[in-house]
Amino acid sequence: MTGTLPTSVTQELGPDALLQAYRTMRTIRDFEERVHEEFAGGDIPGFVHLYAGEEASATGVCTHLDDRDAIASTHRGHGHCIAKGVDVKAMMAEIYGKSTGSCRGKGGSMHIADLSKGMLGANGIVGGGPPLICGRALAAKQLGSGGVAVAFFGDGASNQGTTLESLNLASIWNLPAIFVAENNGYAEATSSSWSVATDDIADRAAAFGMPGVIVDGFDFFAVYEAAGEAIARARDGGGPTLIEVKFTRYFGHFEGDQQLYRADEVAQAREKLDCLKRFRGRVTETGQLTGDQLDAIDVEVAKLIDESVVEAKAAPKPGPDDLLTDVYVSY
Amino acid sequence: MARSITYREAINEAIAQEMERDERVIVMGEDNVGGTGSPGEMDAWGGVLGVTKGLYGRFPDRVMDTPISESAFIGAAIGAATGGLRPVAELMFVDFMGVCFDQIYNQAAKFRYMFGGKAVTPVVIRTMWGAGLRAAAQHSQSLLSVFTHIPGLKVVVPSNPYDAKGLLIQSIRDDDPVIFAEHKMLYDTAGDVPAESYAIPFGEANVVREGDDVTIVAIGRMVATAQEAAEQLAGSGIQAEIIDPRTVSPLDTDTILESVENTGRLVVVDEANPRCSLATDISATVAQDAFGSLRAPIQMVTAPHTPVPFADSLEDVFIPDAQKVANAVKTAVEWKK
Missing domain, CATH: 3.40.50.970 (Thiamin diphosphate (ThDP)-binding fold, Pyr/PP domains)
Known part of the structure; x- marks a missing residue:
């Protein structure tokens, strides 16, 4: 059932929804570009893995989701958080380890979460999310909420037992789950063309009795289309789908990665494939939006990111008393 | 009912x-x-x-x-x-x-x-x-x-x-x-x-048997083993207090410490392997927080540092039994500087 969807299908997205999709992708891009700069400046502690270049995936999927729905993310999770509606200023503060952060400074980049938004967390464990998403999908099914659950994971996690077990479980339990394999070509520094035994990750769907599709991850509309079909099927009781989204990440595995393992693919992608450029070209060509409307969003987002950084830097760190709280509900 | x-x-x-x-x-x-x-x-x-x-x-x-x-x-x-x-x-x-x-x-x-x-x-x-x-x-x-x-x-x-x-x-x-x-x-x-529904709060140990000579903290199935040992010891005039923590996280350290402050002796019985175990954890807590009350070295009765064996002749000696517990209690009670 593996196949590539056409990208030319006219979407039903109106101007407001298109503007929101662009705003989300632009916010992710600017957030990540800014974190890249700030990290280089030495102000951000720990490990940071950036999502720039992959914006169309989180946005194309999450545009279909609402408060009933949950997602699980990865160590490269900022984009999923933003697309699911996590507060950008709280995210930036979390990355700086501040008490105003999404997780009050106790999680950091790899653990940003907002359960109230159905965002189950970035995850420091490769393949940590898919089993949890089976559970969220089961809860939605048992409680009759109409919700779906989406596991985002990378090409690295596609080789984890947790992921493969979850594909099987979701299929036999007929869960409203969607598995989005974000194949950016490298698990850390190791190429997915070497580490994945099948030609495509989507090929594995057949082994678990579910549809598998491959999508151009630089094309918001292609992701939106594929995700829409999978999510509608899941909401209708039609079970899980595996979607493989292919693209290139614009930064290294983590900040500080010298990226000696790859050539000029990033420059090529930024120049010729970039999701923001393609989105702009598409919606202005069709006349659905004007360049001015998009420029206005660029200005609005730049201001938001600036404010996020200023406020994050000024915010207080957690105090010593916070060390011992939040381990248990009661103990 | x-x-x-x-x-x-x-x-x-x-x-x-x-x-x-x-x-x-x-x-x-x-x-x-x-x-x-x-x-x-x-x-x-x-x-x-x-x-x-x-x-x-x-x-x-x-x-x-x-x-x-x-x-x-x-x-x-x-x-x-x-x-x-x-x-x-x-x-x-x-x-x-x-x-x-x-x-x-x-x-x-x-x-x-x-x-x-x-x-x-x-x-x-x-x-x-x-x-x-x-x-x-x-x-x-x-x-x-x-x-x-x-x-x-x-x-x-x-x-x-x-x-x-x-x-x-x-x-x-x-x-x-x-x-x-x-x-x-x-x-x-x-x-x-x-028959009716009831909940037992976490972190509240059960004092299974009262005694003034030694505190035995026993985990799980070892509670019954400790009880068997205590009956034997009672015949020798040694009264053991047996504490079943019931939950090990949270652990009711107060009940354990209070008992040791009274008895001055601690024997921990745990069928797990001995290293970095519940036995060592409970022993360390008592050694740190009730050191002044101890009249003898803490005794740990555990399985040896081996995998669990198959043959019954081996598994039966792997698992602590009442005799081993009684021996440990006697070591504690008879200990002199």
Whole structure:
């Protein structure tokens, strides 16, 4: 059932929804570009893995989701958080380890979460999310909420037992789950063309009795289309789908990665494939939006990111008393 | 009204009563229905040792078989707990934690802290532990200290049918992830258990026997072994106080320390391997916080630092018995500088 969807299908997205999709992708891009700069400046502690270049995936999927729905993310999770509606200023503060952060400074980049938004967390464990998403999908099914659950994971996690077990479980339990394999070509520094035994990750769907599709991850509309079909099927009781989204990440595995393992693919992608450029070209060509409307969003987002950084830097760190709280509900 | 039922029946009754009370409670595990996908009776097994037998017939939408796929279904139970359900998942033998531990210790245990106090994960993982069934090295371990080491998990170790029911009901109602450890050699033991529902709070040890000469802290099946030893010792004029912690995370250190302050002697009995264990943990706590009360070195009665053997002649000496406990008590009581 593996196949590539056409990208030319006219979407039903109106101007407001298109503007929101662009705003989300632009916010992710600017957030990540800014974190890249700030990290280089030495102000951000720990490990940071950036999502720039992959914006169309989180946005194309999450545009279909609402408060009933949950997602699980990865160590490269900022984009999923933003697309699911996590507060950008709280995210930036979390990355700086501040008490105003999404997780009050106790999680950091790899653990940003907002359960109230159905965002189950970035995850420091490769393949940590898919089993949890089976559970969220089961809860939605048992409680009759109409919700779906989406596991985002990378090409690295596609080789984890947790992921493969979850594909099987979701299929036999007929869960409203969607598995989005974000194949950016490298698990850390190791190429997915070497580490994945099948030609495509989507090929594995057949082994678990579910549809598998491959999508151009630089094309918001292609992701939106594929995700829409999978999510509608899941909401209708039609079970899980595996979607493989292919693209290139614009930064290294983590900040500080010298990226000696790859050539000029990033420059090529930024120049010729970039999701923001393609989105702009598409919606202005069709006349659905004007360049001015998009420029206005660029200005609005730049201001938001600036404010996020200023406020994050000024915010207080957690105090010593916070060390011992939040381990248990009661103990 | 109390009547005598087995440890197995007490656990089954606790689950059934909670499922009756709260429709968010679901049960899942390998063969927990036992028979899904086969033409025979749907709850043919009801768990590998029959603990969940009959639940499927009463709650057909909320008791589910899983594939032998612990990472996926233990993780699914944890995920479902964040999504409004109160799952009771069965990790058949605790030895199988090795194939799903990430979901337990990196996911469930850490959500609340890592997410700044905003996550609630009310999942119960029931699991069978302990030696004695000739099940050998991969089906007989006592790995509770591993879970106890992890902040964010609660670890419950009932030693009798009454505690099993009350502690399991508390576990299901609790809002934190709970490891509920059922000793496989206790399933057929019987005791008085009220028919009505009741919950036993966590962190409250049970003083099983009072005595002034020595404090014995015993875990799980070792509570009965300690009682047997105490009866022997009473014949020699030694009165042992026996403390069953009932939960090892949280641990009721107050009750243990108060007892040692009275008796001046501590013997810890744990059938687990000795290194970095509940025995060493409890001993260290007492050594640090009640050092001035101690009149003799703390004695630990544990399994040796070996895997659990298969042959009965070996397993029988692997597991601490009443004689070893009595000998340790005598060492403590007779100790002189």
